[in-house]
Amino acid sequence: MGDINTPTVYNSFYNFRQTWNGRNRDLASQAFGVIENPIEMGDDVNLIIPKLQKHREYNKEFNSIYKDGISKDNIIDAIAEFEKALITPNSPFDKFLRGDKDAISSRAKDGYALFKSKGCILCHHGINIGGNLYNRFGIYEESNSSRLGRYEVTKNEDDKFVFKVPSLRNIELTSPYMHDGRAKTLREAVEIMTEYQLGRYMREGEIDDIVEFLKTLNGKIPKIAR
Ligand code: HEC
Incomplete structure (x- = not known):
């Protein structure tokens, strides 16, 4: 159980800072924190790399976009790019x-x-x-x-x-x-x-x-x- 109300990811790209207290300047630093936070995903970004490398699809897709394929920076970058697409226009x-x-x-x-x-x-x-x-x-x-x-x-x-x-x-x-x-x-x-x-x-x-x-x-x- 987290100790703060989970904010929506929709339109978060348009927020000038991420999280309630603004500790993250951008989506990438926020995503990185979540992966390693013990009460969120409690993982280690470096340990995720070999896990993802086992998947053919991920390897193929990362290699087609990033020169150095699956890496810590590229995983975070991909998540942040995905979040940029989570916008809800036309209300x-x-x-x-x-x-x-x-x-x-x-x-x-x-x-x-x-x-x-x-x-x-x-x-x-x-x-x-x-x-x-x-x-x-x-x-x-x-x-x-x-x-x-x-x-x-x-x-x-x-x-x-x-x-x-x-x-x-x-x-x-x-x-x-x-x-x-x-x-x-x-x-x-x-x-x-x-x-x-x-x-x-x-x-x-x-x-x-x-x-x-x-x-x-x-x-x-x-x-x-x-
Ligand atoms: C002086 C600045 C200020 C004014 C004026 C203000 N708000 Fe807010 N509003 C905030 C802040 C800061 C929060 C976050 C509060 C918190 O810490 O949980 C907030 C939170 C909210 C939330 C909850 C959002 C969420 O995701 O939980 C709603 C809804 C809201 N405001 C609507 C309004 C409405 C309607 C008015 C006018 C009646 C108003 N606000 C006036 C600063 C303001």
């Missing part, structure tokens, strides 16, 4: 932004207006609607987490409880929410954000509208992953 909201005014419901349009006017967009923006900056989790309320976020990497006091702002693409499908999974539903997650990050009160109907908007961020799962 209803993407279509809406491209000019298809009927791609999302009027409820979702209200939700989008609130997402902007209430301030969610200050942190969740850009191609991944998040994933491009760090911020403190718990600005108006203490988040009381046992995980210390960026501090775990930098040991800088100011970085306590600072996390990578997560992408909101496909968010309806990736319950539970927050780095420690404290929110089981999207509604709960939005309530926590409203209180902790914005220090606001929102009416039930407003929260529902934002949830409706968030549901328009489900994109098309690529064939390669089906």
